[in-house]
Amino acid sequence: MVDSDSPAPRYSVGWCPVCQQGLCGIRVCEDEYGLRGLVICDECEAIWLDPNLGQPHLYVDPVAPVWPDYHHSLWGPYTHWASLAEIEQLGWDDAVDHSLDDYQPPTDTDPEKP
Amino acid sequence: MNSPGRLPIRQIPKNRYGRTRPTWWVWIVLAVGVWIWLSESRLEKARTNLPWRPSATVPNPMAGPTGSSRPASAPDAEADFDGVVPETVVEDYGFLARESASEYRSPAGLRYTRGSAEGHRLAHLYRHTVDAPTRPGPHGVFDGGMPGALRTVDEAFRRARQKGRGVQHEIDEGRDLYTVELSKRVGFMGGQLGQTRRHPPATKVRLIVDGDRLITAFPL
Numbered sequence: 001m002v003d004s005d006s007p008a009p010r011y012s013v014g015w016c017p018v019c020q021q022g023l024c025g026i027r028v029c030e031d032e033y034g035l036r037g038l039v040i041c042d043e044c045e046a047i048w049l050d051p052n053l054g055q056p057h058l059y060v061d062p063v064a065p066v067w068p069d070y071h072h073s074l075w076g077p078y079t080h081w082a083s084l085a086e087i088e089q090l091g092w093d094d095a096v097d098h099s100l101d102d103y104q105p106p107t108d109t110d111p112e113k114p
Numbered sequence: 115m116n117s118p119g120r121l122p123i124r125q126i127p128k129n130r131y132g133r134t135r136p137t138w139w140v141w142i143v144l145a146v147g148v149w150i151w152l153s154e155s156r157l158e159k160a161r162t163n164l165p166w167r168p169s170a171t172v173p174n175p176m177a178g179p180t181g182s183s184r185p186a187s188a189p190d191a192e193a194d195f196d197g198v199v200p201e202t203v204v205e206d207y208g209f210l211a212r213e214s215a216s217e218y219r220s221p222a223g224l225r226y227t228r229g230s231a232e233g234h235r236l237a238h239l240y241r242h243t244v245d246a247p248t249r250p251g252p253h254g255v256f257d258g259g260m261p262g263a264l265r266t267v268d269e270a271f272r273r274a275r276q277k278g279r280g281v282q283h284e285i286d287e288g289r290d291l292y293t294v295e296l297s298k299r300v301g302f303m304g305g306q307l308g309q310t311r312r313h314p315p316a317t318k319v320r321l322i323v324d325g326d327r328l329i330t331a332f333p334l
Contacts, residue, residue: 006231007199007230007231007232007238008231015251018286018291019320019322019330020320021251021252021253021254021332021334022330023249023250043322043332044289044291044322044329044330045230045329045330046286057287058287059287059288059289059324062227062229062324062327063227063228063229063327064228065229075230075233100250
């Protein structure tokens with residue numbers, strides 16, 4: 001959760017096809033019901049429910065955004081940018097574009113960063 | 115001799131001791147006070163028009179690395195974005211009208227509200243007033259700090275609503291996506307790509323709004 005305050009994702013699947021300048025990062029929500037993920041643009045906040053950016057996207061409330069079909073805040077304490085371990089747990093590791101990784105430095109909580 | 119009740123021009127009334135009447139001193143003091151007050155107002159206005167300088171900062175635990183120095187072609191960019199968002203970033207800048215505790219409205223009618231990963235759209239806009247040289251790809255940076263960015267975004271929003279020349283408009287799931295050509299330099303391309311291309315100037319603004327609510331805006 002150390003990166004929950006960071007405005008930029010740690011791992012992204014590509015450039016945003018909507019705004020052309022945002023990074024589509026993988027964000028996760030973890031609570032007693034398990035781990036779930038989505039992809040969100042850090043500029044325009046377009047959301048994909050899987051890492052395929054060719055699929056339709058959606059938007060949530062811009063002022064008080066909550067996880068789609070869920071009740072946790074998109075930027076609240078139960079959510080954060082995904083680590084590599086969490087991305088593997090989601091089975092989305094093949095979708096990560098590691099050329100977009102280097103905006104965030106490696107941290108102690110993410111020793112597996114290549 | 116002057117006739118009683120009529121004073122000659124330029125003669126200041128005096129009391130019986132030969133001193134100027136106190137009422138005139140009151141007017142003089144008031145005039146000097148008003149002059150000082152107006153001067154201070156003008157100075158304050160001039161200060162708010164200066165390039166914005168952060169005065170207090172909140173450290174971000176995930177602060178990214180500080181990259182190269184600012185580009186020579188961007189004299190108004192104070193520093194590179196290092197993951198630190200000043201806590202003073204949410205304010206009116208002498209330009210916005212405060213509508214509630216967390217909402218501001220621009221002269222063109224654009225609303226800045228809570229939202230985004232930064233917590234407030236003004237904080238998000240702040241990201242586009244400083245370069246992020248380690249960010250992959252392009253990163254649009256406005257000239258003039260926050261005051262400059264707010265004025266440029268407002269001009270872009272006004273033109274977008276007028277649907278004039280140089281405005282491209284798409285509607286995406288209820289959101290308006292505008293690209294507005296302002297035909298003058300409004301910023302530069304930063305980020306890794308900007309660094310590679312020597313920070314080319316930007317003359318367009320990409321503006322994304324939800325109704326009259328800003329989502330994001332950056333130079334192209």
